[in-house]
Amino acid sequence: MTALTPMRRLLILAAGVLLLGGVGAWAVFSAADRAEEENKPRPGGPAFTAGRVTLDEPGRLVFRNTAAGPQRDRLVSVPADRAAGAVRTASDVGCLRFYSAAGTGVCLQSTTLLGRPAYRAQILDAGLRTVRSYPLAGVPSRARVSASGRFAAWTVFVKGESYGSAFFSTRTSILDTHGWQLVPNLEEFAITLDGRPYRHQDINFWGVTFAADDDTFYATLATREETYLVRGSVRARAVTTLTRNVECPSLSPDGTRVAYKKRVLGTAALWREHVLDLRTLKSTPLAERRSVDDQAVWLDDHxxxxxxxADTRPNSFDVWTAPSDGTGTPKVLLEDGQTPPAPSRSR
Known part of the structure; x- marks a missing residue:
């Protein structure tokens, strides 16, 4: 085989650089084209106005906008009593997951680190200013804040990006904003399963929801292909299983019931939204019969x-409401949005 001359090596190197440059430029332009397409406002979509968005303004819903256009993923607000069709006041804060209570917000964001996708949790004050920031180990999934605003929790996918996947792994953290103590992984907590201490390598937690005492919380525990509702204590660093087949719990304002998604086999709906009475463990399905992959929010006790x-808008969502007692008919609350926290009320 004839050895390559120095000149030929230089020509091959130059050709390779040009080829890689062309591929890189194509990738950049393709990403720009996709971003431009996604940022095109949807005809007939929601209208926006610039203004101040705060987390403590009574009677307003603050949520992540999912409508196509330059405000996609931004936090926006609308009047709670006429959310459908209202002009949205848009902030400059973008989130993939968001929740707030008592003037404290948790915003799970996408960013880049050394040219690669990265994620972080931003703790926001009532004016949407960042108070603290924490790196995330994976793709944002769930977020919650306790009613007092003291505790924040979030769940991320470390492997996989769907609870419907055969293989996924989650990491759930709890942050105490009084002293900024972080529990990086709920898997550190002691577990009592069916009355006995339990430990297994496949444990996953997700979907924290807080009680009013700023200690008790509920969450989903998954292990050995089973899911459980657990009640936990932040101070005791322990959880106890209560019942099976409960995912993404959401505690009612009066603390007596948990809304959750129940896996239903042999039906078109993968999950059916239910409400569990914590005193009797009796479960009631909602009137909603479609598959709900969300951590529901209690707008009030009922x-x-x-x-x-959304049926006709790719990568967007509509927010629906239904009575918690299983009666009634589901209704659209707002289009192109993530489920909002309950609105702030006058004190």
């Missing part, structure tokens, strides 16, 4: 809100 994929 009304649940949850997001469903």
């Amino acid at each position: 009304t649940l809100a949850y997001a469903l994929p």
Whole structure:
């Protein structure tokens, strides 16, 4: 085989650089084209106005906008009593997951680190200013704040990006904003399963929801292909299983019931939204019969809100409501949005 001359090596190197440059430029332009397409406002979509968005303004819903256009993923606000069709006041804060209570917000964001996708949790004050920031180990999934605003929790996918996947792994963290103590992984907590201490390598937690005492919380525990509702204590660093087949719990304002998604086999709906009475463990299905992959929100003691994929708008969601007692008919609360936290009320 004839050895390559120095000149030929230089020509091959130059050709390779040009080829890689062309591929890189194509990737950049393709990404720009996709971003431009996604940022095109949807005809007939929601209208926006610039203004101040705060987390403590009474009577307003603050949520992540999912409508196509330059405000996609931004936090926006609308009047709670006429959310459908209202002009949205848009902030400059973008989130993939968001929740707030008592003027404290948790915003799970996408960013880049050394040219690669990265994620972080931003703790926001009532004016949407960042108070603290924490790196995330994976793709954002769930977020919650306790009613007092003291505790924040979030769940991310470390492997996989769907609870419907055969293989996924999650990491759930709890942050105490009084002293900024972080529990990086709930898997550190002691577990009592069916009355006995339990430990296994496949444990996953997700979907924290807080009680009013700023200690008790509920969450989903998954192990050995089973899911459980657990009640936990932040101070005791321990959880106890209560019942099976409960995912993404959401505690009612009066602390007596948990809304959750129940896996239903042999039906078109993968999950059916239910409400569990914590005193009797009796479960009631909502009137909503479609598959709900969301951590529902209690707008009040009798009304649940949850997001469903929009039928005709790719990558967007509509927020629906249904009575918590299983009666009634689901209704659209707002289009192109993530499920909002309950609105702030006058004190």
